[in-house]
Amino acid sequence: MNPTETDIPLFKRLRFVLVETSRAGNVGSVARAMKTMGFSDLVLVAPRCDDLLHDAEAVAFASGAIDVLQGARIVPTIGEALEGCNFAAAVSARLREFSPPVWSPRELSNHVAGDASLYPALILGNERVGLPNAIVESSNVLINIPANPDYSSLNLSQAAQVLAYECRLAAQGENRTQEGVGFHGEAASLAQIEGMYAHLEDALVAIGFLNADNPKKLMPRLKRLFARTQLETEEVNILRGIARQMMRGRE
Incomplete structure (x- = not known):
């Protein structure tokens, strides 16, 4: 930035x-x-x-x-x-x-x-x-x-x-000093996060964990889980790397 x-x-x-x-x-x-x-x-x-x-x-x-x-x-x-x-x-x-x-x-x-x-x-x-x-x-x-x-x-x-x-x-009051926040990376964009969700969904289908014909509520639950973390760009890249490796393992 x-x-x-x-x-x-x-x-x-x-x-x-x-x-x-x-x-x-x-x-x-x-x-x-x-x-x-x-x-x-x-x-x-x-x-x-x-x-x-x-x-x-x-x-x-x-x-x-x-x-x-x-x-x-x-x-x-x-x-x-x-x-x-x-x-x-x-x-x-x-x-x-x-x-x-x-x-x-x-x-x-x-x-x-x-x-x-x-x-x-x-x-x-x-x-x-x-x-x-x-x-x-x-x-x-x-x-x-x-x-x-x-x-x-x-x-x-x-x-x-x-x-x-x-x-x-x-x-x-936004110039106030925040205490104890530690290091923050760059927040992931919404487009990056949506791309990660799509990639993760494809990977879960590929390994048989998610049934594309009967997905139930798995992806909404995962979205809720990740929303609590306030994902950073590097974290999204890591998750996409994991999804990529999962899909390679099924090739």
Whole structure:
């Protein structure tokens, strides 16, 4: 990593990703929530609104954050939305059987502000159905905002505001000295980790440990296991080397 990259503040590293958003007004409100807290990187995955960045409702709800709204990028897939990111945090009120580790917004904000090598993405889903399980299972952590258990559903922009606020607080103190953290290698990118999972799955099939026709829940469980480790690039390379050797042994 270039030494100057360690000086990049969280305000420039954190990306907000909205998946299949239905209401243009919610996108405008998220843009406003981001700008009030100093963030600007917004990516929209397959939004369900036409001409979203110029929609009258989106513009009205964005208020003074038109620059964030109209600077947003629209992409067709989550993979494209996460390009350049090496840490993904899925946001959901609904816990999943095979979710990655569950963190609070404060745990997330302290983690990403305290490690300048991380280029994190906060992923928020559709207003009605939330995030698909596949996106949650492939994320590093699942963010659950503590709320009234009898009514825990937050509006999309409300959730974004809570997260942006916590990240701003952490970013303002991100130059604090961390004690006892030891050496950290470069965090693996999400693309590197997904490639490792695919390679490992092929190897497990090759040695007969995984039945491709009846995989059950093995890969989601392995993804959850590895998500707890916060994989580094060198560790991903080691795991791919192991998978490669496993496959050679079956040739």
